Amino acid sequence: MSAEEKILELVDVYKTFDDLTVLKGCNLRVKKKETVVLIGPSGSGKSTLLRCINLLEPPSKGSVVFEGHEVSGDLRGADKLRRDIGMVFQNFELFQHLSAVENIMLAPMKVLGMSKADAHDLGLELLRKVHIPERADHFPDELSGGQQQRVAIARALAMRPKIMLYDEPTSALDPEMIREVLDVMTELSNEGMTTVCVTHEMGFARRAADRIVFMEDGCILEDAATEEFFGGRANERAQKFLSQILH
Structure with a gap:
């Protein structure tokens, strides 16, 4: 993988909480446009x-390299890093007092200094992108879980x-809402x-991923192209996990 292709690299990353070591020397490279x-x-x-990638949890040891720059050594740049690395969580984390479009408008206005009109136009554009433009003026409690998560994606x-991320x-989400997200x-x-x-959604992994990374006990045990991973060429532990999750 050339330096031009690589956008993200984790080098020998450890993460410890008190006496518990959660990550144990993880190494990961991600290319531009790769899933x-x-x-x-x-x-x-x-x-x-x-x-650890966007420094919500700074590594206890090791390095996070983004666009060729080591970013984990100085947390003062974390806010700027998070502008470049969007994140969507399990729970939607929407502001309940703001409409869908207002949730999307907030960060561009506050962080980027965008005008209200431009932020509104951007919000509507992104709601169209996630296929719910008609929900622009609805509040989170008026949206389904799948719709709320799509607003969260648009906000990122x-x-x-x-x-x-x-x-x-x-x-x-309820099963019928998973597919729309x-x-x-x-x-x-x-x-x-x-x-x-x-994710545990193996259909999405097969359909969208370029690579599958299998983890256990804080370690990366397998990092393989999707067709290799699902084609029976993953290591024994990964294959056992797959057999349990797919049946």
Whole structure:
């Protein structure tokens, strides 16, 4: 992988909480326009690894390199980093007193200094992108879970990020709402949005991912192209996990 292709690299990353070591020397590289899906059993460190990327959890040891610059050594740049790295959480984290479009407008106005009119236009554009423009003036409690998560995706996109991170974005949704969120994520991936996603949705992983990273006990045990991973060439532990989750 050339320096021009690589946008993100984690080098020997450890994360410790008190006496518990959650990440144990993780190494990960992500290319521009690549979609990487992190899978593994609960408690394997997937979400913590994701949060280390945008320094919501600063690594205890090791480095996060973004666009060729080591960013984990000085947390004063974390806010700027998070403008370039959008994140969508399990829970939607929307402001309940703001409408869908107002939730999207807030960061561009506050952080980027965008005018209210321009931010409103951007909000409507992004709601069209996630296929719910008719919900612009609805408040979160008037939206389904799937619609709320799509507003959350649109809100992250409003900062024009270079990478999107998803932390189990469909885990809080009813089954019938999962597909509408995954479809939006797949569209963004197909359009070239660099993506790192923690999920148990293997259909999405097969459809959208370029690579699958399998984690267990704080370690990356497998990092393989999607067709290799699902084609029976993953290591024995990863194949056992797959057999349990797919049946």
